[in-house]
Amino acid sequence: MIIAIASGKGGTGKTAIATSLALAAKRPLRFLDCDVEAPNAALFLKPKLEHRKPVGIPIPVIDEELCSYCGRCAAVCEFHAIAIMGNKSLIFPELCHGCGSCTLICPEHAIRERIDTIGVLEGGSALPEIQFAQGILNIGEPMAVPVIRELKKWSFPSPTGQINPIEQTSPASSNGLEIRDAPPGASCPVVETLRGADFAILVTEPTPFGYHDLRQVVEICRDLNIPAGVIINRDGIGEKTVEEFCASEGLPILMRIPLQRNLAQALAQGETIYTADVRFRAPFEQLLTKIRGIGHV
Numbered sequence: 001m002i003i004a005i006a007s008g009k010g011g012t013g014k015t016a017i018a019t020s021l022a023l024a025a026k027r028p029l030r031f032l033d034c035d036v037e038a039p040n041a042a043l044f045l046k047p048k049l050e051h052r053k054p055v056g057i058p059i060p061v062i063d064e065e066l067c068s069y070c071g072r073c074a075a076v077c078e079f080h081a082i083a084i085m086g087n088k089s090l091i092f093p094e095l096c097h098g099c100g101s102c103t104l105i106c107p108e109h110a111i112r113e114r115i116d117t118i119g120v121l122e123g124g125s126a127l128p129e130i131q132f133a134q135g136i137l138n139i140g141e142p143m144a145v146p147v148i149r150e151l152k153k154w155s156f157p158s159p160t161g162q163i164n165p166i167e168q169t170s171p172a173s174s175n176g177l178e179i180r181d182a183p184p185g186a187s188c189p190v191v192e193t194l195r196g197a198d199f200a201i202l203v204t205e206p207t208p209f210g211y212h213d214l215r216q217v218v219e220i221c222r223d224l225n226i227p228a229g230v231i232i233n234r235d236g237i238g239e240k241t242v243e244e245f246c247a248s249e250g251l252p253i254l255m256r257i258p259l260q261r262n263l264a265q266a267l268a269q270g271e272t273i274y275t276a277d278v279r280f281r282a283p284f285e286q287l288l289t290k291i292r293g294i295g296h297v
């Protein structure tokens with residue numbers, strides 16, 4: 001079973017929920033920090049990172065000797081990363097998604113590809129039997145999706161043996177568990193994190209921003225046909241709009257976490273909700289059972 005934890009709005013406590021679920025769930029499990037622009041789950045799970053793998057994308061390079069300036073490469077590029085102007089070609093690597101279409105379409109075989117490194121994957125073990133991996137996008141790089149895509153596919157040896165990426169399965173029958181901590185927002189990196197998940201836990205807070213961004217991420221889940229449930233963090237601080245929205249959309253509220261000073265202090269010191277307050281142990285331990293019990297999963 002693959003569970004993605006997403007939020008829409010940043011700062012709702014998504015990583016706090018994801019790491020607590022990892023500690024509460026039956027192991028072995030695989031934990032992926034897909035928030036590649038600012039990964040921070042390692043602060044809570046404290047993995048020993050022993051494996052590294054660079055992530056690159058193929059960027060076209062045009063051989064001016066072979067190019068006939070026909071413009072087909074520029075026409076096929078959806079991202080406007082190539083321009084042909086008279087007898088001059090221009091490539092904008094920061095716009096290139098590395099899809100390879102221009103190389104394929106060139107009738108003169110004038111395009112070769114160079115690999116530009118855009119980030120790195122790091123992996124290792126956190127506690128016995130938690131295989132941990134995170135992606136880190138290089139500073140200034142705009143393309144988070146290729147790093148997340150590679151992170152999802154990555155396998156590396158761990159003390160308990162080679163652990164391979166978990167296939168999407170029926171949660172009711174699955175033995176393996178993969179937890180993905182998604183980036184904030186509702187754009188392509190979130191979509192890539194959610195793609196292939198069996199269930200999405202959407203973490204929100206009862207504020208206008210929380211409500212607004214929850215709606216966006218619910219739409220993504222619907223488009224990807226991923227069932228979802230909601231955890232309301234900082235419960236009681238604001239308005240009822242989130243609850244009314246969940247009721248009207250048939251979204252189950254899986255857990256409520258009130259705003260508590262002791263939790264804020266513990267998180268600031270690198271502790272998880274699960275370890276900081278015993279009252280949350282049972283709710284986190286029962287979360288997977290609750291998810292499996294939701295009929296449409």
Ligand code: SF4
Pocket residue numbers: 062066067068069070071072073074084105106107108109110111
């Ligand atoms: S498709 Fe090939 S030949 Fe045509 S402009 Fe592009 S690089 Fe040149």
Ligand code: SF4
Pocket residue numbers: 058059060076077078079080081082095096097098099100101102103
């Ligand atoms: S690889 Fe794809 S995105 Fe990059 S320039 Fe070629 S067609 Fe455009």
